[in-house]
Amino acid sequence: MSYHTSAYLFLFLPLVLLAYQITPKKVRWVTLLAAGYVFSWMVSGKLVIHLIGTSLWSHYIGVWQAWLKLRCHMELEHASKEECANIKKNYKKKERTVLAGGIILLLAILGYLKYYNFFAQNMSQLSATLGRREPLQAKALLLPIGISFYTLQAIGYMVDVYWEKIPPERHPGKIALFLGFFPQIMEGPISMYSQTADTLWKGTSLKGEHLAQGSIRIFWGLFKKMIIADRLYVVVQAIFENYSQYKGAVVAAAAVAYTVQLYMEFSGSMDIVIGSGRMFGIILPENFRQPFFAKNASEFWRRWHITLGVWFKTYVFYPVSMSGIAKRWNRFGRKHLGKHLTKVGISAIALFPVWLCNGLWHGPRWSYIFYGMYYFSILMCGIMLEPVRNKCLEILHINDQMFFWKILQTGKTWIIIFVGELFFRANGLRAGIHMFLSIFRDFDLNKLVDGTLLNLGLDQADFIAIGVGCVVVALYGIVRERNLMGERKLQKLCLPVRWALYYGLILAVVIFGAYGVGYQQVDLIYAGF
Amino acid sequence: MDTLMNILTEIDSSIVWDQENALIDDRMLDSFDIISLVSEMEGAFDIEIEASEMVPDNFNSVEAMRKMIVRLQGS
Amino acid sequence: MQDFKRKLKAVRKTALFFGILSLLLTSLSKLMLRISMENESFVKSRNKNITGIQKEPKNTIDALILGDSLSYSAFSPMQLWEQQGITAYVCGQSGQKLQEAYYTLLTAIKSQTPKIVILETNMIFRDQKVVSSLQTTIIEEGSYRIPLFRYHDIWKPLLIGATYGEEMYKGFSLREAVVPYTKGEYMKKSTDKKEISEGVQYYMGKIIDLCKEKNIELLLAATPSPKNYNYRTHNALLNYADERGLKYLEMNLLQQEIGIDWNTDSLDKGDHLNLSGATKVTEYLGNYLRTNYKLSDHRKEAGYESWEKTGKEYSEKIKEKLR
Numbered sequence: 069m070s071y072h073t074s075a076y077l078f079l080f081l082p083l084v085l086l087a088y089q090i091t092p093k094k095v096r097w098v099t100l101l102a103a104g105y106v107f108s109w110m111v112s113g114k115l116v117i118h119l120i121g122t123s124l125w126s127h128y129i130g131v132w133q134a135w136l137k138l139r140c141h142m143e144l145e146h147a148s149k150e151e152c153a154n155i156k157k158n159y160k161k162k163e164r165t166v167l168a169g170g171i172i173l174l175l176a177i178l179g180y181l182k183y184y185n186f187f188a189q190n191m192s193q194l195s196a197t198l199g200r201r202e203p204l205q206a207k208a209l210l211l212p213i214g215i216s217f218y219t220l221q222a223i224g225y226m227v228d229v230y231w232e233k234i235p236p237e238r239h240p241g242k243i244a245l246f247l248g249f250f251p252q253i254m255e256g257p258i259s260m261y262s263q264t265a266d267t268l269w270k271g272t273s274l275k276g277e278h279l280a281q282g283s284i285r286i287f288w289g290l291f292k293k294m295i296i297a298d299r300l301y302v303v304v305q306a307i308f309e310n311y312s313q314y315k316g317a318v319v320a321a322a323a324v325a326y327t328v329q330l331y332m333e334f335s336g337s338m339d340i341v342i343g344s345g346r347m348f349g350i351i352l353p354e355n356f357r358q359p360f361f362a363k364n365a366s367e368f369w370r371r372w373h374i375t376l377g378v379w380f381k382t383y384v385f386y387p388v389s390m391s392g393i394a395k396r397w398n399r400f401g402r403k404h405l406g407k408h409l410t411k412v413g414i415s416a417i418a419l420f421p422v423w424l425c426n427g428l429w430h431g432p433r434w435s436y437i438f439y440g441m442y443y444f445s446i447l448m449c450g451i452m453l454e455p456v457r458n459k460c461l462e463i464l465h466i467n468d469q470m471f472f473w474k475i476l477q478t479g480k481t482w483i484i485i486f487v488g489e490l491f492f493r494a495n496g497l498r499a500g501i502h503m504f505l506s507i508f509r510d511f512d513l514n515k516l517v518d519g520t521l522l523n524l525g526l527d528q529a530d531f532i533a534i535g536v537g538c539v540v541v542a543l544y545g546i547v548r549e550r551n552l553m554g555e556r557k558l559q560k561l562c563l564p565v566r567w568a569l570y571y572g573l574i575l576a577v578v579i580f581g582a583y584g585v586g587y588q589q590v591d592l593i594y595a596g597f
Numbered sequence: 598m599d600t601l602m603n604i605l606t607e608i609d610s611s612i613v614w615d616q617e618n619a620l621i622d623d624r625m626l627d628s629f630d631i632i633s634l635v636s637e638m639e640g641a642f643d644i645e646i647e648a649s650e651m652v653p654d655n656f657n658s659v660e661a662m663r664k665m666i667v668r669l670q671g672s
Numbered sequence: 673m674q675d676f677k678r679k680l681k682a683v684r685k686t687a688l689f690f691g692i693l694s695l696l697l698t699s700l701s702k703l704m705l706r707i708s709m710e711n712e713s714f715v716k717s718r719n720k721n722i723t724g725i726q727k728e729p730k731n732t733i734d735a736l737i738l739g740d741s742l743s744y745s746a747f748s749p750m751q752l753w754e755q756q757g758i759t760a761y762v763c764g765q766s767g768q769k770l771q772e773a774y775y776t777l778l779t780a781i782k783s784q785t786p787k788i789v790i791l792e793t794n795m796i797f798r799d800q801k802v803v804s805s806l807q808t809t810i811i812e813e814g815s816y817r818i819p820l821f822r823y824h825d826i827w828k829p830l831l832i833g834a835t836y837g838e839e840m841y842k843g844f845s846l847r848e849a850v851v852p853y854t855k856g857e858y859m860k861k862s863t864d865k866k867e868i869s870e871g872v873q874y875y876m877g878k879i880i881d882l883c884k885e886k887n888i889e890l891l892l893a894a895t896p897s898p899k900n901y902n903y904r905t906h907n908a909l910l911n912y913a914d915e916r917g918l919k920y921l922e923m924n925l926l927q928q929e930i931g932i933d934w935n936t937d938s939l940d941k942g943d944h945l946n947l948s949g950a951t952k953v954t955e956y957l958g959n960y961l962r963t964n965y966k967l968s969d970h971r972k973e974a975g976y977e978s979w980e981k982t983g984k985e986y987s988e989k990i991k992e993k994l995r
């Protein structure tokens with residue numbers, strides 16, 4: 069049961085809304101939690117145990133931290149000034165050990181379930197080349213749905229408690245609900261405890277305007293997924309699964325098609341998910357902010373899968389750059405190497421783990437690790453070449469605000485994105501390299517209009533639908549980017565216009581959606597991570 | 598506290614520092630600026646800034662930075 | 673008082689919104705249905721039969737046939753017409769599920785008053801998991817009430833003129849290829865019963881009740897198909913028919929009487945019948961219906977001229993194909 073299926077939209081969601089409303093306010097959190105576990109159970113069956121276990125474990129670690137902090141506080145009261153620093157240091161060490169243990173257990177389980185087979189495969193290949201025969205058997209390991217998402221949320225909670233950003237939570241139910249809110253389970257967005265835990269717990273009654281706003285948001289997500297993404301899936305599938313048969317412009321088109329499909333589907337799912345939350349009056353963090361307006365790779369990652377980027381920045385990037393090694397480098401660099409080289413050094417130290425983790429997070433494949441390293445290299449190039457770039461701009465009298473320069477930069481970023489996604493989607497690293505190199509063989513734009521693209525499962529009408537859909541999404545993107553119309557201004561538009569837009573949206577989904585006879589249902593891409 | 602203003606002006610002399618209070622939210626300081634800023638602050642004020650301090654509330658304005666420095670000096 | 677007034681206003685606004693929405697949906701549904709009925713080539717194959725039955729002049733169809741691909745491979749309404757004067761229509765779909773059969777029946781009886789419904793029993797053994805079964809139900813119920821969901825794709829042929837033309841004679845699929853079935857006897861005696869799932873039983877119940885309510889006879893028919901039937905399915909169907917007091921025609925045990933020859937009558941190694949097999953099965957069914965049911969012979973009646981005409985075309989065509 070995925071968020072775009074009729075079972076979720078017309079059965080599960082309305083039932084939960086109803087159950088929520090008729091439950092007394094104090095117990096509504098139980099309804100939401102039950103809905104989350106039912107949802108998880110319907111997808112993963114008994115594996116829901118892992119979600120429950122993660123919640124209990126996070127709670128336990130938080131409580132232990134609380135106990136340590138209390139002990140520290142009590143000891144400080146009876147201590148002399150000289151001893152204070154020592155006591156604090158000791159307890160800090162203990163808290164850190166507890167935190168580390170908490171994180172390591174969760175990561176170990178995640179690592180085992182997700183990466184054991186990858187590890188076994190590579191070990192087997194390694195021992196084979198070394199002449200030894202110790203094959204590690206691949207096991208049939210199933211992943212509980214959402215494990216990659218709620219594990220990050222759980223780690224975030226534990227670290228926030230350690231950092232004293234939030235007080236440790238006494239009620240295990242509150243943590244359970246934070247980790248198991250049903251719209252977030254499959255694909256995020258990854259929220260922090262301080263963002264959603266309280267509103268989830270409150271149990272505010274449903275409000276008409278929230279239901280309306282949420283529904284419209286859901287339809288907007290369905291628009292993107294059912295009209296554009298599910299159609300592009302057919303073409304992307306056909307080319308990527310038979311990649312050796314294609315080259316040149318067709319492969320380039322496939323990379324573009326996949327990028328657009330991925331954006332429409334993932335951001336569309338986010339719309340459905342955030343819209344679902346909105347119906348309960350809960351505000352989930354945004355995951356996309358017009359990513360194709362980015363002028364460089366760094367900005368792209370502040371606009372694409374935002375919550376993942378924020379998580380890595382908060383819990384990997386800053387801790388690494390504030391670590392002993394990094395600080396030592398900073399001091400050394402400031403004295404002997406000058407600003408630029410220091411920056412290059414610190415970037416490399418801090419960004420490498422971030423991008424390695426980003427790649428690995430997506431899954432146990434060399435192509436995902438390559439993807440992470442690809443962006444790492446691009447970001448590092450950007451940083452290393454910064455002084456050169458600035459000098460060139462000075463000489464050519466170009467400033468950053470010039471329109472044509474912005475277009476150029478955006479275009480360059482698009483190419484970086486499309487190439488990245490080509491490797492991301494390809495069936496393995498070798499396939500990715502093959503496909504990438506094949507673009508430069510026989511690059512013939514004619515291939516795009518001579519009918520090749522019509523033999524992949526889509527007809528002209530489908531392409532027209534994709535085109536028009538993309539234009540609509542792009543126009544709305546421009547409106548949002550230029551802040552031409554926020555939600556409040558939309559409400560101020562007169563009623564007939566507003567309603568006309570709503571009807572237009574709903575009817576567009578109903579009429580142009582790729583569902584029913586002749587279409588197949590497409591699963592969510594990110595639910596597999 | 599002119600030391601702080603010196604450090605900030607060195608990072609970017611075009612920003613009118615005491616008039617801004619959304620330095621992080623408006624991306625006037627990016628992550629690398631903050632890291633070098635932290636390094637300078639640690640050296641100049643003899644404090645230790647940990648990852649837990651890396652929140653917008655501590656860096657959005659000069660006032661916020663001063664508060665954080667004072668707090669870390671006291672503990 | 674203010675609060676109440678505000679709430680009332682909100683409720684009225686919501687009601688108005690949904691009122692206009694349902695108006696839009698139903699009028700678009702009517703429009704799309706009309707366009708589909710007027711342009712057979714705009715309709716995708718899976719929807720052709722349910723559209724076709726709505727096009728038939730009111731109250732002219734006496735026998736309605738439901739089922740999966742076996743039904744439109746085995747039963748030829750035009751042959752029933754030529755030989756018995758019975759007006760039949762095959763509303764089968766490839767891989768038809770019970771929900772689809774039920775809603776097809778509901779749709780058909782809006783404009784028809786059939787005396788008998790013949791249900792090809794293979795779909796009774798089509799199992800569905802809970803979630804996908806729920807989804808199918810939602811989709812079918814939705815499409816029944818708002819046909820727009822079924823015909824929404826009509827914008828494509830309207831825009832670029834796609835055609836899904838297919839040879840159809842009141843739902844029968846005319847296919848003459850021959851790929852023999854050679855694995856011999858498949859109805860080997862056994863006491864096992866194949867299971868019939870709960871979801872299927874539920875919708876069978878609904879179909880049975882509907883037929884009872886509208887005074888329609890219900891006949892369960894298992895057409896000859898070595899790939900899909902065996903003694904276990906037979907036992908299950910016999911038991912089910914007994915329990916519910918239904919008539920049950922097991923053609924897999926009447927192969928000799930029907931004259932089935934698996935060297936000439938199989939379309940695809942014993943999964944479906946081809947034209948030759950269908951001719952034999954339909955002839956047997958026609959006699960069976962005449963003996964056991966009171967169905968009128970409409971040949972030479974006023975109002976059935978189109979049947980006469982199509983019937984002659986059909987006879988000519990199959991004479992050629994079976995030569």
